[in-house]
Amino acid sequence: MLREAPFAILLAGAVLVGLYLANYFYDRHIEQYISRKVGHGVGGMAFLLCVFLFSSPWWPLILAITFTLLLGGARQLKPNTFRGVGGTGRQHALAEIFFPAAGTISIAVGWAWLGSPWLAVVPILFMAWGDMLTGLVRSQLYKREVKGSWGSVAMLVVCLLVAYFFTPYWIGAAGAIVATLAERFTPLSKGIWDDNWTIVLSSLLVMAILSLPA
Numbered sequence: 001m002l003r004e005a006p007f008a009i010l011l012a013g014a015v016l017v018g019l020y021l022a023n024y025f026y027d028r029h030i031e032q033y034i035s036r037k038v039g040h041g042v043g044g045m046a047f048l049l050c051v052f053l054f055s056s057p058w059w060p061l062i063l064a065i066t067f068t069l070l071l072g073g074a075r076q077l078k079p080n081t082f083r084g085v086g087g088t089g090r091q092h093a094l095a096e097i098f099f100p101a102a103g104t105i106s107i108a109v110g111w112a113w114l115g116s117p118w119l120a121v122v123p124i125l126f127m128a129w130g131d132m133l134t135g136l137v138r139s140q141l142y143k144r145e146v147k148g149s150w151g152s153v154a155m156l157v158v159c160l161l162v163a164y165f166f167t168p169y170w171i172g173a174a175g176a177i178v179a180t181l182a183e184r185f186t187p188l189s190k191g192i193w194d195d196n197w198t199i200v201l202s203s204l205l206v207m208a209i210l211s212l213p214a
Helices: 002-025 032-053 058-077 093-111 119-144 149-167 170-186 195-211
Strands: none
Touching: 002 032, 002 058, 032 093, 032 170, 058 093, 093 119, 093 195, 119 149, 119 170, 119 195, 149 170, 149 195, 170 195
C-alpha cells in the first residue's frame, strides 16, 4: 500500500488544482453553477484513475474521506476557501461535501464490500461528468441554474457512454438511466436535497442489485 502513496499524493494535488481553478473562474465573475463544474470534471477524473492506479480500495477511500472532511471543515470554519464549488459561493447548498461523501459510500460498497472497482466508480462518473455536462448545456440554453429537458438528454448521452466502463453493458445502461432520472427529479440543491448524492447512490443501488448472482 505504501508504494502507491505517491499516486495518492498526485491525485490529491490534481484535485486541489481543480478546486483552485474553480475559485479562479468564480473570482472572474463566472457564474458559480458553471465554475463548480471544474471541480466535477477533475474529481471525476481522479476517481477514474483510482481504478488504474490502486490495487485495493483503501487509498481511494482515504482520499474520498479526506476531501469530505476538508471541504466540510472549510464550510464550517472558512467558507470562502472553496467558493468556486461551494462555501460563500453557494451558501444554500452542501454539494461540494456531498460529492466526496457519496464517493466514499460508493467505493466502500462497490469496491471494498462487493469487490468491483467499476461498480464503485461508474456511479460517481455519472454524477461527475453527466451532471457537469447537463449544467453546462442548461447554462447555455437557460442562462441560469434550472432543471430542463435538454440538459437531461445531454446527461443521458454522457452516462450511456460512461456505462461502457461496466460489464455487462446493460447493467451500466440501467444505472445511466436511473442516474439521469435522479438528477432530473431531485430538487435544486438546498440543504440535504442534492443530486450529488442522489445520482450516485440511486445508480449504485440499482447496479449492485442487478449484478447479484441469479
